[in-house]
Amino acid sequence: MSSGSRSGMFCPQCGDPIERSPEIDLPGGPSDPDAVLCDDCYFEAFEFVDAPERIEIRVCSRCGALHRGNRWVDVGARDYTDVAIEETADRLGVHVDAEGVEWGVEPEQVDQNTIRMHCLFTGRVRETDLSEEVTVPVYIARETCDRCGRIAGDYYASIVQVRGTDRTPTAAENDRAIEIAEAYIADREATGDRNAFITETTRTDDGVDMKISTNQMGQGIAKRIVEELGGAVSEAPTLVTEDGDGNEVYRVTFTVRLPPYTPDDVVDLDDGDGPVLVTSAHGNLKGRRLATGDRYEADFEEGIAPDARKIGERADAERTTLVAIEDEHAVQILDPETFESKTVPRPSYLDPDAESVLALKHRRGLHVLPEPDAADGG
Known part of the structure; x- marks a missing residue:
């Protein structure tokens, strides 16, 4: 142990003299108790990088959606390497005292569901250059999201029927009605609406039947079909259940009646x-x-x-x-x-x-x- 120091201060942990630091000169003393430690004692318990032992990413095996927080999010990915890098970056921490921190990552695909993330960090603390490499395994847990589960379970809230007035719709009209419905759902999906889907499309002798995820979307699809192909829409609600609050839940059938006559x-x-x-x-x-x-x-x-x-x-x-x-x-x-x-x-x-x-x-x-x-x- 030294007999003195230029600062007149000693490490409270080992008793060695320490140089005066700017934090110690502040009124009331340092806010961080580690600031009064000598470099040897400080770095003995110092953690440059805080990394989790493993990271699990939940993805939908059907549509590829990613589970974040308490909801599913469409990321449009089948290769989850970029997703793994992003998740790893979000969960890694660097010590607050580190300056000039730089880091890089090199993913290693172990198998279909496992990616090892080799991360190298560099920075400077107390005028000391530091570097540390950590490896974080990322596991891809494949599940079925709520939306795909509903589709697989034949869930729907409305039906859109395409019929003719005193005639059967033509094949071209049926095809176009389906295209209009699919385009409408695609527009809603593009806004991030995961409640937008068509459960089933059936061609019948009378026209087309489509099972739609919500009453609102069924109404929107029927309206678009009429806007392009003409005709009128009728609605027929059917009581199917009650929700948890006792409110009645209806399934609505929207019947599009195409005009009796068509162009040509x-x-x-x-x-x-x-x-x-x-x-x-x-x-x-x-x-x-x-x-x-x-x-x-x-x-x-x-x-x-x-x-x-x-x-x-x-x-x-x-x-x-x-x-x-x-x-x-x-x-x-x-x-x-x-x-x-x-x-x-x-x-x-x-x-x-x-x-x-x-x-x-x-x-x-x-x-x-x-x-x-x-x-x-x-």
Whole structure:
């Protein structure tokens, strides 16, 4: 033991003299009792790095979500090395007195569920350069998250049914309705909503049935389908249970009724002005008169289902020869079945210089249809 020190102070643990430190000069003395220790005693109990013995990461084996805190979080990862590095960084601690700390990590994949994190720390304490290497094993615990558990258990809160009005939806309409639903759910998932999912999609003889995770999302999907495909939505709630507070819990079936007519249908309104090629069924029925080419729009009261009957569709039309222009109201074309020359109405959209036209033959006659790129034109 030395007989004295320049500071006049001695280590309370070993009795060796110590140099005066800035903290000791502060009024009231040092806040950290270790500040009065000599370097040997200080470093004897000093822990540069505080590291856990092991780290466990809970991940969903189905969707790859990560459990953090008390909830599951989508991280969009299948390789969890980056996740392991992040979790390790969050749980490692460096002594508060260390300055100029730098660290690096080298992961070692032991097996599918184990990663060893080799971490090297460097820093400076009491003008002494320090370095320490720690190895932390990270274990990947694979589970099933709440969301995937619900899906696997066939959980759903609402049903969206797609049906036609006095008809069966077309395959294209069914496909598009499913695409709209999937896009809606994807939008909600992108915002971090883990309650958004489609449990099951079933194609039936009548249309499409989709089991949806919540009533709110079922309503949102039904609304989007109507916005694009037309029609209307009806709701039918069914009491299924009561929650813990005694509140009634309902499962709602949202039935989308698509319009009776779709674009490219040809309908007869029995109003004396000839058939109409339907161009839209949103709000109210709209189309083009095949006899004149004039625009047609149903009255507001008639909506999308005026009193009419379908007599054909664009797909039934056949290309045939334009024989002659008789006058501003009539032309001659070849009957696509008998190949006889027949006089038919001349609609405004007919190109008088064309060599051929699309013709639809039905029980009440023969009409020229607009070309596909001109069906909605002026």
